Amino acid sequence: MKQPKSHLQQLLMVAGLFASSLGGLSHTAFAQNVTTPAQKATAQRVAQGGVALDELAANAPDSYTVKSGDTLWAISGLYLKQPWRWPELWGMNLNDIRNPHRIFPGQVLVLDKSSGRAILRARGGAGELLTVKVSPRTRYETLADAAIPTLPGNLLEPFLAEPVLVDEAAHASAPRLIGADNERVLFAKGDRVYARTSKVGDLPTEKTSPVRYRIYRNAVALRDPTTGTILAYEAQFLGAADLARGESVRDVTDKDGKPIKELIPATLDIVSNKEEMRAGDRLLPEPRREFPTYVPRAPGRPIEGVRVMAMYGNNVARAGQNDVISLNKGVADGLEVGHVLAIIKDGRSMTDRSGLEGKPEQIKLPDERNGLAMVFRTFDKVSYALILQINDGVKVGDRLVNPR
Numbered sequence: 001m002k003q004p005k006s007h008l009q010q011l012l013m014v015a016g017l018f019a020s021s022l023g024g025l026s027h028t029a030f031a032q033n034v035t036t037p038a039q040k041a042t043a044q045r046v047a048q049g050g051v052a053l054d055e056l057a058a059n060a061p062d063s064y065t066v067k068s069g070d071t072l073w074a075i076s077g078l079y080l081k082q083p084w085r086w087p088e089l090w091g092m093n094l095n096d097i098r099n100p101h102r103i104f105p106g107q108v109l110v111l112d113k114s115s116g117r118a119i120l121r122a123r124g125g126a127g128e129l130l131t132v133k134v135s136p137r138t139r140y141e142t143l144a145d146a147a148i149p150t151l152p153g154n155l156l157e158p159f160l161a162e163p164v165l166v167d168e169a170a171h172a173s174a175p176r177l178i179g180a181d182n183e184r185v186l187f188a189k190g191d192r193v194y195a196r197t198s199k200v201g202d203l204p205t206e207k208t209s210p211v212r213y214r215i216y217r218n219a220v221a222l223r224d225p226t227t228g229t230i231l232a233y234e235a236q237f238l239g240a241a242d243l244a245r246g247e248s249v250r251d252v253t254d255k256d257g258k259p260i261k262e263l264i265p266a267t268l269d270i271v272s273n274k275e276e277m278r279a280g281d282r283l284l285p286e287p288r289r290e291f292p293t294y295v296p297r298a299p300g301r302p303i304e305g306v307r308v309m310a311m312y313g314n315n316v317a318r319a320g321q322n323d324v325i326s327l328n329k330g331v332a333d334g335l336e337v338g339h340v341l342a343i344i345k346d347g348r349s350m351t352d353r354s355g356l357e358g359k360p361e362q363i364k365l366p367d368e369r370n371g372l373a374m375v376f377r378t379f380d381k382v383s384y385a386l387i388l389q390i391n392d393g394v395k396v397g398d399r400l401v402n403p404r
Contacts (some may be wrong), residue, residue: 231309
């Protein structure tokens with residue numbers, strides 16, 4: 001049915017509010033709707049005269065129809081040599097697309113080079129919102145849900161749902177599972193389990209809302225590849241449990257009739273599991289959920305000393321495309337969510353036997369750029385990055401530098 005645009009916007013707003021109350025908002029789309037003043041300034045500057053033709057990608061198409069499943073990163077790479085220079089892509093179509101996070105499937109991007117500079121224009125697509133078809137369904141969407149994301153959300157959402165780092169003190173004092181209400185050795189979703197703490201009362205029950213804990217195992221030390229210093233402990237995520245009853249004590253009498261204090265373990269119900277759990281696994285309170293902004297960009301200043309510490313979630317020697325790596329630098333060193341860094345492969349050492357005098361000589365080949373990674377989660381001394389492009393496998397100790 002046809003609707004006036006103002007009426008349509010009201011319908012979308014009501015639907016969005018209702019979806020929000022059900023927890024149905026698209027967090028990925030919401031999180032990626034932030035643009036910094038510097039990026040806006042770059043876009044406005046580029047919009048005045050377009051982009052130099054030699055800065056376009058070699059096979060930049062004359063036109064491109066945005067499809068469902070596309071990302072801003074991929075489209076930027078389609079038109080520009082460096083995908084992280086997305087503000088310039090936005091600047092190229094600033095008159096048509098006011099917000100780079102609002103590029104919709106169905107829109108046609110047209111490359112205009114007639115002036116000797118590259119200008120990207122947009123027309124049509126879902127962004128025009130001329131018609132709305134109403135049919136019975138239980139899914140609610142906001143206007144934000146239709147826009148393409150900056151990066152594929154499925155690559156990062158699972159990681160953001162898991163605990164990542166634990167400090168040594170928190171790990172030592174974390175509550176531990178001791179068993180279940182049956183004789184099973186391994187626990188999973190639906191099981192009722194019991195836990196103890198190092199200090200009675202650390203697992204209180206709050207009647208006003210559920211108290212959820214994340215269960216983890218094997219807090220592994222993350223060491224700086226250069227100095228060997230332990231920067232943090234990385235935990236293996238197993239699942240989540242809701243606290244049913246807190247740990248407590250009660251007054252009882254022993255076999256001699258003397259009054260004593262008896263410990264009553266805390267009771268929890270496992271609500272999800274990635275792997276099976278067992279006695280000895282630890283618990284930490286579930287932190288507040290964060291929805292960071294993924295705006296790929298080059299760091300604004302030189303970032304030095306960044307190296308790969310480990311590959312997350314597996315024991316492989318080398319990481320590949322879409323794998324997550326941990327880095328030995330964090331917020332304290334200037335790294336921010338969205339920073340794109342170039343991965344450097346150290347040139348190997350070899351023996352040169354081609355000298356005129358026939359004497360072998362040890363030389364080191366030049367270092368080569370191996371790919372790109374984007375920082376998507378930061379801590380004080382540690383960060384996590386997603387490998388976006390790669391030529392060869394990434395290994396522990398590989399360097400990351402500002403992209404060029």
